[in-house]
Amino acid sequence: MRLTKVRIKEFKSIQDSTEVEIGDVTCLVGKNESGKTAVLQALYRLNPVVDTDGSFDVTDDYPRKTVSNYKTDVAANRREPTDVVHATYKLERDDIMAIEATFGASCLIDEKPEIVLHKGYLNKLSFRNLNVDENAALSHVVQSAGLPQQLTDQLLKHGTVERLLLELSDAEPTAALSELMDTLQQIANDGVTSFIFNHILYHRIPKFLYFDEYYQLKGQDNLDALQQRVAANALENPDRPLLGLIDLAGLELGELVQPERTQVLFSILEAAANQLTQAVLPYWSQNKHLRMRFDIRPGQPGDPQGMTSGTNIWGLIDDTKHMVSTSLGTRSRGFVWFFSFVAWYSQLRQDGKKLILLLDEPGLSLHGRAQGDLLRYFEEQLKPNHQLIYTTHSLFMIDSAHFERVRIVQDLSIEPNSDDLSEEEEGTRVITEILDATPDSLFPLQGALGHEIYQTLFIGPNCLVVEGASDLLYIQSMSALLERRNRVGLSNKWTITPVGGSDKVPTFVALIGAQTHLNVAVLIDFHKKDQQNIETLYKRKLLKRRQVLTFADFAGNSEADLEDMFDLDFYLSLVNGEFGCTIQPIDLTSRHPRVLCRLEEYLGSNPLPNGTSFNHYRPARYFNANIDSLAAQLSDGALDRFEGAFRTLNALL
Numbered sequence: 001m002r003l004t005k006v007r008i009k010e011f012k013s014i015q016d017s018t019e020v021e022i023g024d025v026t027c028l029v030g031k032n033e034s035g036k037t038a039v040l041q042a043l044y045r046l047n048p049v050v051d052t053d054g055s056f057d058v059t060d061d062y063p064r065k066t067v068s069n070y071k072t073d074v075a076a077n078r079r080e081p082t083d084v085v086h087a088t089y090k091l092e093r094d095d096i097m098a099i100e101a102t103f104g105a106s107c108l109i110d111e112k113p114e115i116v117l118h119k120g121y122l123n124k125l126s127f128r129n130l131n132v133d134e135n136a137a138l139s140h141v142v143q144s145a146g147l148p149q150q151l152t153d154q155l156l157k158h159g160t161v162e163r164l165l166l167e168l169s170d171a172e173p174t175a176a177l178s179e180l181m182d183t184l185q186q187i188a189n190d191g192v193t194s195f196i197f198n199h200i201l202y203h204r205i206p207k208f209l210y211f212d213e214y215y216q217l218k219g220q221d222n223l224d225a226l227q228q229r230v231a232a233n234a235l236e237n238p239d240r241p242l243l244g245l246i247d248l249a250g251l252e253l254g255e256l257v258q259p260e261r262t263q264v265l266f267s268i269l270e271a272a273a274n275q276l277t278q279a280v281l282p283y284w285s286q287n288k289h290l291r292m293r294f295d296i297r298p299g300q301p302g303d304p305q306g307m308t309s310g311t312n313i314w315g316l317i318d319d320t321k322h323m324v325s326t327s328l329g330t331r332s333r334g335f336v337w338f339f340s341f342v343a344w345y346s347q348l349r350q351d352g353k354k355l356i357l358l359l360d361e362p363g364l365s366l367h368g369r370a371q372g373d374l375l376r377y378f379e380e381q382l383k384p385n386h387q388l389i390y391t392t393h394s395l396f397m398i399d400s401a402h403f404e405r406v407r408i409v410q411d412l413s414i415e416p417n418s419d420d421l422s423e424e425e426e427g428t429r430v431i432t433e434i435l436d437a438t439p440d441s442l443f444p445l446q447g448a449l450g451h452e453i454y455q456t457l458f459i460g461p462n463c464l465v466v467e468g469a470s471d472l473l474y475i476q477s478m479s480a481l482l483e484r485r486n487r488v489g490l491s492n493k494w495t496i497t498p499v500g501g502s503d504k505v506p507t508f509v510a511l512i513g514a515q516t517h518l519n520v521a522v523l524i525d526f527h528k529k530d531q532q533n534i535e536t537l538y539k540r541k542l543l544k545r546r547q548v549l550t551f552a553d554f555a556g557n558s559e560a561d562l563e564d565m566f567d568l569d570f571y572l573s574l575v576n577g578e579f580g581c582t583i584q585p586i587d588l589t590s591r592h593p594r595v596l597c598r599l600e601e602y603l604g605s606n607p608l609p610n611g612t613s614f615n616h617y618r619p620a621r622y623f624n625a626n627i628d629s630l631a632a633q634l635s636d637g638a639l640d641r642f643e644g645a646f647r648t649l650n651a652l653l
Contacts, residue, residue, distance in 0.1 A: 001095055001204055003356055003387055004114070005088040010070075011061055012038040013411055015427035020407055024383050027398060028391040028430065030409030031440045035428025036391035037212075039409060040358045043389070044210040046085045046119050049348060049355065050240075052233065053210075055123050056084055062121070063427070083120035088129075089205070090114055098200050103192070104140025109133055115201065127197050134192040138164070141187075145180040161188040206387070207353055209345065212360035217241050217315055217340045219329020222299065223257050224310035241340040242313070244347030245294075248272045256296060257311045266296045276342050283377040284335065286370050289321035292328075292339055333365035338374070349385070357382060359390040363397055371396040395447030403445070407432055410441040460495030462653055465505060465522040470620035471562050472498050475523075477624050478642045481631055487639065490646045493653055494521075502530055509542050521652050523645065525561040526550035527594075547652060554645045557593040563616065564595055565641045570633055571595055574619035577626070579608050 008017040013035040020026075020039075028036050048054045061084075062070055073079045091099075091113045099108060109131040116129045142155045142164070151171060158164050161184050168181050187195050215237045226242070229235050230253060235243075246253055249272035256265055273292045281288060295314040299307050315328030317335070328336060341359075348355060363374040371394060379399075382388050391409070392398065398406060413426045415438055431437060434445075466472060475496060479489035490496075499508045502524055509520060520543060526534065538545040552560040563571050568585045576582055583602065590598040596616060603614055623630060 001089040001115075001201070001206060001354075002092055003087060003206070004090050006043060007086040008039060008042045009084060009086075010063060010082045011042045011056070011084045012063065013428045014038055014042070015063065015423075017428060017430045020430045021432070022387065022389065023405060024387060025378060025399075025402070025405050026387075026389045026407060027405045028389065028407050028409050029393065029398060029441070029444050030391070031393055031443070033414055034409045034411050034441070036393075036409045037360050038428060039430060040210060040360050040389065040391060042085050043087070044208045044358055046087055046117060047125070047205050047207055049207040049209045049353065054119075056119070056121050058121050081121045083118040083126075085120070086116060086118045088114055088116050091201075095201065095204055098204070099196055102141070102200065103132075103137035103196070104144075107132055107137040107140065107192075115197070117205070130193055130197065130201075132193045132196065137192045138187075141180070141183060146176040147174075147180070204354070206356045208358055209348060209355045210358045210360070211341050211344070211362075213333075213337060213364065214238075215240060215340060215344065216333070216336050217328060217343070219327040220304065220307065220312060220314045222307045222310055222312055223253065223296075225306060227253050227257065238340075241343040244344040245269070245272055245276070248275070248343070248347045248350060256313070266294070269294050269296070276339060276346060279342055279346065279381075280335075280338055283373045283381075284338065284370070285373050286332075286335075286367060287319070287321070289319055290335065291318040291320060292316075293318060334363065334367070334370055337363070337365060355386050357386050357388045357390075359388065361392060362390050363392075363394070368394075368396040375399050393444050395444045398444060406445065408434075408437045408441050408445075410438055412438070415440070460493075461517065462491075462493045462495060462519045463521075464490075464494045464496050464649065465509060465520065465524070466496060466498050467502050467505065467524050468498050468500060468617070470617045471523075472496050473617075473620040473624045474562055474565075477627050479646060481627060481634070482639065482643055482646070485639075488643050488647050488650070491650045491653060494649065502527075502533070506533055506536055506542070509537055519652065521547040521549065521649060523549045523551070523649065526552035527559050549645070549648060551645075553648075554641045556641075559593045561594055561596050563619075564593075565645075566638050567635050568595060570635065570638065571619070572599075573630075573633065574623050575599065575614075578618045578622040579612060579614075581608055 003022045005019055005021055006017070007019045008014050010016075013033075017039060028039060030036050045054050045056060058067065058071060062082075070079075070082075074081055091108075096108065096113065113131070114129055115127050117125060117127050119125045138161065139156060142152060145152070147155070155164055155167055158167055165181065165184050165188060168177060168184070171177055186199070190198060218238045221239075221242060226239060229239060230243070243253070246256065246269070249269050251265060251268060256269075258265075270293050273294055277290070277292045281290070284290070293316050295316060297312060297314070299309045299312050301308055303312060316325050317328055317331045318325045341362075345355075345357070363371045366374060375397065378388055378390075390397075408431050409428060410431070411426075411428045412421055434442070466475065475490060481489075483489040497508075499505055505522060505524060509522065522537065522543065524534070534548060534550065537543050537548045550560065551562050551565055552558065554560075555564040557564055566574075568588070572583050572585060583599070583606075587606075588595075588598040588602050590601045592598050592601070600614065608614060
């Protein structure tokens with residue numbers, strides 16, 4: 001069975017969530033206090049993996065604003081108790097085959113059968129919308145019972161279960177007849193549709209596993225006290241991943257409190273911890289040198305309160321890089337959350353339980369990149385086996401490759417200027433229409449989209465960092481021109497990334513260079529005053545020396561901007577064409593190696609027409625717009641210089 005739609009009514013901050021479509025992975029995005037957790041909690045109680053968690057309580061769960069009126073109306077029979085959760089499931093092929101094995105291929109009316117489960121303040125799980133042809137179902141039951149053909153033909157004339165039972169009561173008893181009568185009696189008690197639900201589908205309904213930060217393993221625990229909580233059915237949330245780990249190791253809790261077997265049991269438990277560590281580490285890029293282990297030893301007078309007697313279990317994290325061990329309780333909350341979830345989940349999966357995972361704010365304590373690792377874990381390990389619904393307000397927990405998975409959760413009553421809302425507009429709603437979302441609700445989506453645009457538009461697997469937009473125009477134009485002449489241009493594998501000035505290059509390279517999957521090179525101007533900043537790029541190992549290129553490397557000058565890759569007369573033709581002036585090479589009397597410095601010195605005493613300020617981007621734009629007519633004026637030397645730069649860069653791929 002596969003969950004396809006959910007609707008929640010009159011639960012905590014929710015009046016009516018509206019109908020929510022559920023996919024393989026569904027991401028509920030909203031700001032704090034929007035009601036994301038309430039959505040998961042209501043859904044969890046429909047069919048929880050912990051049976052005792054499956055009750056709704058009017059006093060605790062009904063919206064506080066109207067709970068008194070609700071109680072009064074129900075008591076006076078003016079309304080029915082609310083069904084809080086309505087969940088639509090699609091029957092999968094194995095579910096259909098299980099039904100058809102008993103009732104035949106014609107019993108289900110719908111081509112794509114569904115069933116709606118609902119549960120509310122009466123705490124009774126009910127169903128509807130399972131459409132069954134009862135006559136076809138009964139006919140198949142009779143025909144497949146293995147009775148003599150004459151009796152079978154006679155029974156098929158009777159259309160109701162009651163008539164069938166009456167007819168069978170006079171027949172000669174056989175084993176096949178007794179089995180058929182037992183089946184028909186159960187059908188008579190329930191009806192065909194209810195029989196299908198109670199005896200075939202009920203155990204196929206996936207259980208909901210709810211997990212939040214309160215289920216994290218503690219750093220230590222007293223096993224005797226844990227054993228008492230198990231016996232009293234009074235488990236605390238952190239007990240469940242610990243019991244999951246013990247069960248995963250194939251141990252009974254009682255075995256762990258036997259002092260004479262402590263070392264043997266410790267070794268078995270350690271093997272289970274190693275198994276889980278190996279499951280976590282491929283998705284934990286923050287530190288690949290961590291290892292989880294557990295120590296079992298008798299309580300001592302100096303141990304924490306409640307652990308001074310009996311047998312204690314201590315969670316430890318070994319850092320094999322730094323050769324230190326620290327208590328689980330003092331380590332990264334993000335790692336503990338991840339490990340705790342995997343412990344409980346792995347145990348339930350090993351038990352063969354069908355699960356739908358409900359994760360409330362997963363990865364809340366994780367660094368942005370670690371949240372990316374968690375998304376990868378969801379995609380590679382959870383999605384192939386289970387449906388997953390999770391909440392977040394972090395842009396890094398939104399998979400920008402799958403915005404279709406996002407559902408926006410918002411409560412207009414907590415927004416500014418919400419005093420004039422109608423009763424229908426109040427409360428938590430889950431929406432997919434972006435135009436209906438508030439700015440605060442959209443903020444994580446905007447952040448995720450902006451991050452994706454930044455990553456894909458300006459950064460690629462091979463990132464060429466240049467100073468500004470004019471460099472981008474010149475490089476793209478010259479590359480295209482060279483390729484048209486069957487010469488070497490810049491490979492299209494490079495993504496050219498202008499950063500807005502030479503002073504920003506080291507910072508930008510440090511930021512994107514930290515992404516180990518990127519190949520980064522720089523091609524920038526070279527001024528003697530910037531030499532130290534340029535050398536910093538490779539001396540601090542941000543890049544290798546060969547990945548740091550300057551235009552001076554190809555222009556043949558002691559200092560050079562990109563403009564010095566052109567011959568002087570050609571570059572001045574770009575300036576003259578753009579600004580409508582007539583500057584000649586002889587006019588530039590300065591001996592500075594860079595043409596831009598010589599030009600700016602000349603313009604200091606010979607301003608451009610109409611008081612226009614010189615902007616070195618405008619000649620680049622002019623070149624790009626008029627490249628077809630200007631191409632013939634380019635010298636072989638200029639073409640050689642650009643081709644040399646492109647060859648060098650392409651060799652870095």
